[in-house]
C-alpha cells in the first residue's frame with residue numbers, strides 16, 4: 106500500500122467536514138496521511154484518526170498563517186518530495202485549489218480540480234468531474250508526476266475507520282519569495298448557528314422572488330435544519346451577504362436536498378447547485394427554467410407556501 | 424506603470440456548449456465571447472489606470488484564431504494594446520500548459536501588475552492565476568473583491584470561506600478579481616472606433632521560445648478518459664400552490680424522502 110496525502114482543511118484546529126470526506130476517499134487509494142498546517146493539532150487529532158489517518162504530518166510555522174497560499178504550497182511540495190505519495194487530495198475551496206495549482210507546478214505533477222468522485226484505477230486514481238454547469242460528466246486521470254486532486258465538498262459520505270495515527274512533525278523551509286503576499290488583517294465570518302453552506306445536507310435558497318424578505322426562507326430552513334443560500338440577484342440587491350451566494354461566482358453546493366425559492370434557475374446559478382441529489386423549487390412562474398431540474402416543484406407564491414410548509418413541518422416534528 | 428491583463432476567449436455559456444471529438448472544449452464550432460469574468464479584470468485595470476499618472480494596459484490571450492475577439496472587446500473597453508498567442512500546437516493544453524505559454528508571454532512585458540479573472544467561465548478551474556504567480560515569482564493577491572493601489576503598495580480584500588482577509592504586497596504583483604470587485608463598463612461608440620486602430624501583436628510558440636512538445640494534448644499532465652452528457656433528469660412532479668394544498672404535498676414529498 107502507498108501513502109496518500111490529505112491536506113487538512115481546518116480553522117484553528119477545528120477540522121472541516123470536507124477533510125473527513127477526503128480521508129474516506131483516500132482510503133480507496135492507499136493509506137491516508139493527514140497533513141496539518143498551522144496551529145491547533147490538539148483539537149484536530151481525534152477527528153483525523155476517526156476517519157482513518159494512519160499518519161499525521163504537522164507543520165507549524167508562522168509563515169503558513171501570515172502569508173497567502175504560497176507558503177502552504179511550499180510546505181506541501183517539500184513533504185511530497187520526501188514522502189512521495191501516490192496522490193495528494195485537497196478540498197476544492199478557493200485556497201485549496203490555489204495551493205494545488207502551485208503544488209502542481211512545483212512538483213511537475215498533473216492537477217485535476219473539482220472532482221466529485223475518486224476511484225482507484227489500473228494506473229492510479231480515476232476522477233469524475235461534473236462540467237459545463239453539470240451538463241457533462243467527465244472521467245480523467247493524471248498522467249504525470251504525483252497526482253493532485255481537489256475534491257468538491259459533499260462528494261462522498263464520510264465513513265469512520267480508526268487510523269493508526271503516528272504523528273510526525275515536519276520542518277519546512279519557507280522561502281522569502283513565498284512571503285510576499287502578507288495577510289495584514291483577518292475578519293472571521295460571524296457564526297449564524299446554521300450549518301455551513303457547503304457542508305450542509307439541506308440548503309434552502311432565496312432569490313429575487315423573496316422581494317428582500319428572507320424571513321420565510323430562514324424559518325423554513327431552520328425547520329429542516331438547513332443552511333440558507335441566495336442567488337446573485339438577492340446578493341446584489343443587498344438582501345443577503347455574498348458569503349451565502351450559490352453559483353458560478355459564489356459557493357458550489359451539493360447537498361442531499363436543495364430548495365430554490367423565488368429563483369429562476371439561470372445557468373450561473375445552476376453551476377453551483379446542479380449536482381444536488383434532490384432538487385425542489387417554489388416559483389410563481391410555471392415556465393421558470395428551474396422547474397426543468399426539479400424532482401418536486403410548487404407553482405405559487407413563496408410568501409404563502411413557505412410559511413404554510415414550515416408550520417406543517419413543525420407540527421409533524423412535535 | 425504597466426498592467427498586463429490576461430483574458431480568455433470562451434464558448435458562450437448561454438449557448439449550447441459542447442466538446443469536440445478529441446475531448447477538448449469546442450472553441451471553433453460554437454459562439455465565443457470574452458469570458459464574462461475577465462471583463463472584471465479589464466475594468467479593474469481601467470480603474471487603476473484612471474488613478475495613475477502614466478499607465479499602459481496590455482491584454483494577453485492564448486487561444487485559437489477567433490480568440491482575437493476577446494482582445495478586441497478588451498480594447499473597445501479601453502485597453503491600449505493586445506498580444507495574441509496562437510499556435511496549432513497549443514490545442515488541447517491543460518491549465519499547466521496554458522499557464523506556461525501565458526507566463527512566457529506575460530514575462531516579456533515586464534509588467535508591474537498582472538490582472539486575471541477569478542475563473543474562466545468554461546474550465547472554471549481558478550488555477551491559472553496561482554500558476555502564473557508561481558511561474559513568474561510574483562506576489563499572489565487573488566480573488567480580490569476590492570483592490571487599492573497606493574504607490575508601489577497594493578492591498579486586496581479577499582472574501583474566503585471562513586474569513587475576509589486584507590492582503591498586502593509590493594509591486595510587481597499578480598491580482599485576480601471576482602465579480603464583486605467592480606461593474607464592467609460597456610464599450611462606448613468612441614471606444615469601438617478607437618479599438619480598430621490599436622495594435623495587436625500575434626505571437627507563436629517559436630516567438631516565445633517554447634518547444635511545441637511542451638504543450639498541447641500530448642504534453643498535458645492530465646488525460647480525459649471519457650465524457651458523457653448528463654442523462655436528462657426525469658421529469659419531476661409539479662403541483663400548484665392551491666391554498667395550502669401545495670405546501671401539504673411539498674411536506675409529504677419531503678417526508679417521503681426522509682428529509683423530515
Ligand SMILES: Cc1cc2nc3c(=O)[nH]c(=O)nc-3n(C[C@H](O)[C@H](O)[C@H](O)COP(=O)(O)OP(=O)(O)OC[C@H]3O[C@@H](n4cnc5c(N)ncnc54)[C@H](O)[C@@H]3O)c2cc1C
Pocket residue numbers: 311312313314315335336337338339350351352353354355356366367368369370371372373374377387388389390393405406407408459460602
Ligand atoms: C459573470 C456572472 C456570474 C454570475 N454568478 C452567479 C452566481 O454565482 N449565482 C447566481 O445565482 N447568479 C449568478 N449570476 C446571475 C444570474 O445570471 C442570474 O441573473 C441570477 O441567478 C438571477 O437570480 P434570481 O433567480 O434570484 O432572479 P430572477 O432571474 O429575477 O428570478 C426571480 C424568480 O423569482 C420568481 N418569483 C418572483 N416573485 C415570486 C414569489 N412571490 N414567489 C415565488 N416566486 C417568485 C420569478 O418568477 C422568477 O423566476 C451571474 C451572472 C454573471 C453574468
Ligand SMILES: Nc1ncnc2c1ncn2[C@@H]1O[C@H](COP(=O)(O)O)[C@@H](O)[C@H]1O
Pocket residue numbers: 429430431432458460461464483484485486518521525538539540541542543544546547548549550551552
Ligand atoms: N487561455 C488563456 N488566455 C489568457 N488568459 C487566461 C487563459 N486561461 C486562463 N486565463 C486567465 O486565468 C484566469 C483563470 O482561469 P482558469 O484557471 O482557467 O479558471 C482567467 O480569468 C484569465 O484571466
